[in-house]
Amino acid sequence: MPEVVLFDLFGVIARNQAPEAVHALTEIAGAAAPAFLDAYWRHRPPYDRGQCTATAYWQRVALDLGTTFDTSRIANLIAADTDSWGAVDDDMVTLIERAAASGVRLALLSNIPEELAAHYEQHHRRWMRHFELVAFSCRIGRAKPDPEAFRWCARELGADPGHILFIDDRAENIAVAGRLGMRTHLFTGPARLKGVTT
CATH class of the missing domain: 3.40.50.1000 (HAD superfamily/HAD-like)
Structure with a gap:
């Protein structure tokens, strides 16, 4: 032993994230799944390492998607992201x-x-x-x-x-x-x- x-x-x-959880995130973000997931994972390492805040992370994702997320949408994305990994x-x-x-x-x-x-x-x-x-x-x-x-x-x-x-x-x-x-x-x-x- x-x-x-x-x-x-x-x-x-x-x-791991279920497909329906990923779909919920893309719906909140208002983005197509391939582009959303590319941005989601590209910016994840510094967020995981505590080198940026959740707000900064989601702002970077939004920038890659050619859009912006307001405070309310970021809060919803944080909640949905947490739920997606909670099982x-x-x-x-x-x-x-x-x-x-x-x-x-x-x-x-x-x-x-x-x-x-x-x-x-x-x-x-x-x-x-x-x-x-x-x-x-x-x-x-x-x-x-x-x-x-x-x-x-x-x-x-x-x-x-x-x-x-x-x-x-x-x-x-x-x-x-x-x-x-x-x-x-x-x-x-x-x-x-x-x-x-x-």
Whole structure:
């Protein structure tokens, strides 16, 4: 067993955006999906790292779309964006609770903006309390796949990278963690994790 299991959040514990959630965002923005998503993701890294506010982020998205968003529309976009990432996998929550009960040290590393981080802290306390370290990119100023995000976690945990198992659904993040000496698991579903984390 590893000393620490370091989880990704979205695509592992929490569900990725559903098509209907993306559609709701494009409707609020008044933009076609391809152009909207291109702008949405292009400007996401500094927002996730806490280097710009939500208002600045959405203003940059609007600029790419050749439009402007007023205060009311930005508020609606922030709310819809938060909702779009808010669903969690109950099977994964159960797995986390079992792993915690077995004495495994648990940690979380997520690329996430401040508004969404605050949402999870407020609405998902029951299972988030099991993580001794919560590394939100907006708070640590580093985001995957930057190697410093992983090094920061190892330092804060006081654990050798070789004693950490990192679980993520994205191959590029897994690759970086592996090069740093962490054990890794490319997530494809809860069933394959049961023997890994408990």
